[in-house]
Amino acid sequence: MSEKAIDRRRPFAVNWWIRLGWLLALIYALYASYQLDVSWSRFVVGLGNGADFLGEMVPMDFSRWRLLVENLIETVQIAIIASAFGVALSLPVGLLAARNLMPAWVTWPARTCIALCRSFHPVIFAILFVKAVGFGPLAGILTLIFASIGFIGKLFAEAIEEISLKPLEALRAAGAPFMSVIVYAVLPQVLNRFIGFSSYQLDANLRNSTMVGIVGAGGIGGTLFAAFQRFDYDFLAAILVSIIALVMLSEYISQRVKRVFQ
Amino acid sequence: MSASSARRTWQRFSSGERLARFTVFLLMAAALAFSMRTVQVIPEFLLDSPTQVMDLLRRMWPPDYRYYPQGIHTALMETLHIASLGTLLAIVMALPVGVMGANNIVRIPALNWLSKLILVSSRSVNTLVWALLFVAIFGPGPLAGTICIGFRSVGFVGKLFAEALEETDPGSIEALTAAGAPWPSIFIKGFWPQVAPAFWGISLFRWDINVRESAVIGLVGAGGIGMVLDTALNLFYWDRVSIILVSIFTVVILAELLVTAIRKRIL
Amino acid sequence: MNTASTSPGQPEGQQRSLRIEHLSKAYVPGKPVLNDISFSVEGQNSVAIIGPSGTGKSTLIRCVNKLIAPTSGQIYVSGENITRLRGRELRHARRKIGMVFQEFNLVERLSVMENVLSGRLGYVSALRAWRRAYPQSDIDRAFDLLESIGLIDFYRQRADSLSGGQRQRVGIARAIMQAPHILLADEPTSSLDPKTSVEIMEVLVKLSEQHNIPLLINIHDVELAKRFTTRIIGISRGLIVYDGRPDQLSNEHLKTIYGGEEWLS
Numbered sequence: 194m195s196e197k198a199i200d201r202r203r204p205f206a207v208n209w210w211i212r213l214g215w216l217l218a219l220i221y222a223l224y225a226s227y228q229l230d231v232s233w234s235r236f237v238v239g240l241g242n243g244a245d246f247l248g249e250m251v252p253m254d255f256s257r258w259r260l261l262v263e264n265l266i267e268t269v270q271i272a273i274i275a276s277a278f279g280v281a282l283s284l285p286v287g288l289l290a291a292r293n294l295m296p297a298w299v300t301w302p303a304r305t306c307i308a309l310c311r312s313f314h315p316v317i318f319a320i321l322f323v324k325a326v327g328f329g330p331l332a333g334i335l336t337l338i339f340a341s342i343g344f345i346g347k348l349f350a351e352a353i354e355e356i357s358l359k360p361l362e363a364l365r366a367a368g369a370p371f372m373s374v375i376v377y378a379v380l381p382q383v384l385n386r387f388i389g390f391s392s393y394q395l396d397a398n399l400r401n402s403t404m405v406g407i408v409g410a411g412g413i414g415g416t417l418f419a420a421f422q423r424f425d426y427d428f429l430a431a432i433l434v435s436i437i438a439l440v441m442l443s444e445y446i447s448q449r450v451k452r453v454f455q
Numbered sequence: 456m457s458a459s460s461a462r463r464t465w466q467r468f469s470s471g472e473r474l475a476r477f478t479v480f481l482l483m484a485a486a487l488a489f490s491m492r493t494v495q496v497i498p499e500f501l502l503d504s505p506t507q508v509m510d511l512l513r514r515m516w517p518p519d520y521r522y523y524p525q526g527i528h529t530a531l532m533e534t535l536h537i538a539s540l541g542t543l544l545a546i547v548m549a550l551p552v553g554v555m556g557a558n559n560i561v562r563i564p565a566l567n568w569l570s571k572l573i574l575v576s577s578r579s580v581n582t583l584v585w586a587l588l589f590v591a592i593f594g595p596g597p598l599a600g601t602i603c604i605g606f607r608s609v610g611f612v613g614k615l616f617a618e619a620l621e622e623t624d625p626g627s628i629e630a631l632t633a634a635g636a637p638w639p640s641i642f643i644k645g646f647w648p649q650v651a652p653a654f655w656g657i658s659l660f661r662w663d664i665n666v667r668e669s670a671v672i673g674l675v676g677a678g679g680i681g682m683v684l685d686t687a688l689n690l691f692y693w694d695r696v697s698i699i700l701v702s703i704f705t706v707v708i709l710a711e712l713l714v715t716a717i718r719k720r721i722l
Numbered sequence: 723m724n725t726a727s728t729s730p731g732q733p734e735g736q737q738r739s740l741r742i743e744h745l746s747k748a749y750v751p752g753k754p755v756l757n758d759i760s761f762s763v764e765g766q767n768s769v770a771i772i773g774p775s776g777t778g779k780s781t782l783i784r785c786v787n788k789l790i791a792p793t794s795g796q797i798y799v800s801g802e803n804i805t806r807l808r809g810r811e812l813r814h815a816r817r818k819i820g821m822v823f824q825e826f827n828l829v830e831r832l833s834v835m836e837n838v839l840s841g842r843l844g845y846v847s848a849l850r851a852w853r854r855a856y857p858q859s860d861i862d863r864a865f866d867l868l869e870s871i872g873l874i875d876f877y878r879q880r881a882d883s884l885s886g887g888q889r890q891r892v893g894i895a896r897a898i899m900q901a902p903h904i905l906l907a908d909e910p911t912s913s914l915d916p917k918t919s920v921e922i923m924e925v926l927v928k929l930s931e932q933h934n935i936p937l938l939i940n941i942h943d944v945e946l947a948k949r950f951t952t953r954i955i956g957i958s959r960g961l962i963v964y965d966g967r968p969d970q971l972s973n974e975h976l977k978t979i980y981g982g983e984e985w986l987s
Binding site: 368 | 787813836841
């Protein structure tokens with residue numbers, strides 16, 4: 194009763210906390226801007242640069258299309274190989290990490306593996322792999338395989354932990370071997386989501402394979418970085434447009450493929 | 456009843472479904488085979504890799520702990536500021552763009568499309584590429600990094616925010632509209648309470664991602680710990696690289712723990 | 723009886739049976755949920771287990787196929803002691819024990835046919851299970867069963883598109899597919915409306931008689947139990963307090979089973 198009375202007197206009490214929160218955020222923003230030496234004048238100067246920058250991007254320069262296509266193909270190759278192996282590996286890893294199916298001594302190493310794959314940004318993996326296996330697409334492939342395991346493995350394990358265990362009980366009671374229970378009662382419940390994660394990961398790998406090239410791990414990223422450093426902004430624009438077109442194409446294809454499996 | 460012996464055979468998929476599946480698998484296998492055969496891998500590099508890895512580990516161990524106070528700490532704080540300020544920037548930009556994208560609030564298709572365009576272009580360009588762009592515009596330093604993080608996050612926060620808005624229950628909105636409430640009141644009293652938890656959840660989640668991303672955008676000059684990492688890499692100070700990696704790892708884990716704790720508390 | 727389906731591994735001339743001897747189960751040591759339960763079921767008999775909620779009816783059923791490990795006692799299926807079996811041997815023993823569940827426990831996203839055939843999973847390898855490469859004889863039997871439960875036209879539909887009663891029929895067909903030596907049913911009608919409950923009991927009793935499988939039903943509806951089974955076992959506080967014909971089950975007995983008397987009228 195007393196709670197109700199308080200509520201009646203100050204129906205918007207909660208609002209003050211939220212306003213305080215916004216105020217704190219504002220103060221923090223000012224403080225952080227000061228710390229980072231971010232200022233309005235620098236921003237305005239930058240806008241001027243930005244206009245020049247955009248001006249230099251048009252007209253786009255597709256004259257080096259041969260190099261562009263070669264690089265794009267390498268990017269696609271990296272993405273395809275990394276997705277294939279990444280998805281193939283994350284299926285067992287995700288299964289082993291599901292705590293409702295596996296004993297703790299199995300899930301623990303699998304979950305550690307996933308956590309390690311997730312904890313570093315792919316670029317950092319790329320740097321280490323470039324050192325280990327040299328410049329080129331192999332380093333990019335290895336990087337993206339690790340990134341895929343971290344991403345799909347985690348989501349897949351979570352999807353399995355949400356399934357209904359009732360059909361599993363029924364199949365166990367019928368004397369089905371463990372692997373049959375997995376393929377017959379677990380997979381049907383998670384397959385759609387797994388396909389969704391995998392096709393998302395293919396897109397993500399395509400986007401990320403543009404990035405790993407920046408540190409020398411193959412694909413179009415290297416050319417992109419070089420174009421930046423040489424102020425080759427018209428060629429840069431051509432590269433960016435091709436990347437976006439490629440990503441959109443792959444999203445379209447994966448949507449079509451998903452329909453087949455539904 | 457169409458009872459006949461023809462019905463007695465059973466297969467999981469109809470022949471059309473089987474053909475479609477088979478085609479998809481065949482195309483996937485062909486794409487993989489083509490990629491594997493043509494991708495350029497230099498075998499010498501591969502054979503050399505165990506030696507290289509051992510060499511790398513030997514150089515990385517022991518980490519140069521003394522370097523933390525002099526070189527890393529400030530850069531790490533800068534990274535956190537970039538992540539937080541970038542997220543705030545994204546929140547401020549995502550609110551109007553998200554509202555504009557929700558087709559149950561803004562009923563003008565052109566504006567919906569404009570919002571979609573902004574959100575898609577934000578997401579389809581990689582963080583590192585955004586960083587390169589803004590370094591070219593604003594010059595190297597945390598300003599470029601902050602704006603990069605902000606622009607990159609708008610797509611993520613704005614898309615999920617717009618989806619949350621579109622899933623709101625129309626009942627209470629109708630009640631407010633029927634009562635003749637002005638548009639801002641409808642939004643603040645009708646929509647916002649329904650989507651606020653989702654919005655803060657999304658923003659927190661993005662902050663967690665941004666901590667990871669802001670740690671690497673320095674590699675292309677956008678400020679933070681990444682710039683220190685870049686210097687150490689270029690100078691082959693591997694014992695510094697290892698302490699930097701350990702620091703990033705620690706901060707990333709702490710950020711994730713913090714976000715998990717806050718989510719449990721408020722959501 | 724020539725309608726009886728032949729099952730591989732069934733000894734010639736021996737009746738299918740379940741025998742439980744001195745079965746006890748205690749989740750917490752010293753507090754048994756089941757205390758020294760002994761009885762047996764064979765041939766075309768159907769036995770109902772009744773008793774108040776929480777007296778271990780479900781535990782008893784699940785101890786039979788060792789989904790729950792019994793603390794002590796012996797379980798024999800058609801004369802074979804399965805109490806100590808583990809791993810592959812336990813799986814092979816479970817093939818002889820069919821089970822029908824309260825909430826049907828179908829794989830919702832698979833078709834009716836796949837669910838019925840899943841009763842044969844104990845007999846095919848995981849690879850064949852994945853490819854759904856069942857022997858033609860299994861597929862023929864599945865069609866026959868679907869016909870006898872009246873769901874032949876639904877065989878391609880997904881299980882989650884069926885009504886509760888239809889799903890339970892599929893659950894029964896799946897259990898019969900195993901060609902079991904004992905059919906267990908754990909509250910098979912509790913998730914269904916009264917009319918469907920009667921239909922399901924009819925199907926259950928009809929099929930188990932047709933295929934010569936002894937039936938052990940765990941049920942809380944005493945009237946259904948009396949109407950459809952040939953013997954009733956009443957359990958209270960982990961002990962058997964009644965074991966006899968349904969028509970001899972009196973209000974006195976019900977009082978000892980469930981306690982109190984106000985609810986009897």
